[in-house]
Amino acid sequence: MTIGEFFMLLLVAGICGALGQALSGFSRGGCVISIVLGFIGALLGTWLARLMGLPEVFALRLGDTTFPVVWSIIGAALFTGVLGLLTRRRVKT
Numbered sequence: 001m002t003i004g005e006f007f008m009l010l011l012v013a014g015i016c017g018a019l020g021q022a023l024s025g026f027s028r029g030g031c032v033i034s035i036v037l038g039f040i041g042a043l044l045g046t047w048l049a050r051l052m053g054l055p056e057v058f059a060l061r062l063g064d065t066t067f068p069v070v071w072s073i074i075g076a077a078l079f080t081g082v083l084g085l086l087t088r089r090r091v092k093t
Contacts, residue, residue, distance in 0.1 A: 005063040012067055013038030020076020026084030037076045042068055045075025
């Protein structure tokens with residue numbers, strides 16, 4: 001994997017993480033958090049898809065690495081949705 005492919009992978013993960021946050025309606029953090037959520041979403045989404053026997057819908061191939069875009073967005077949305085339910089919102093008075 002070249003350095004250019006690595007940065008493209010980070011960019012795709014960041015976009016997927018940001019879309020997952022937007023779908024769930026819970027957003028905390030900036031670009032780095034979106035990248036981390038994109039990778040967590042890819043792991044979670046791919047794992048859930050394999051459990052249910054679903055095919056890989058859209059995967060982006062960067063060099064020798066394949067990134068599951070759709071499952072990353074779905075996994076990030078599920079993960080941030082659960083985080084949103086578990087964390088309390090602070091009410092300012």
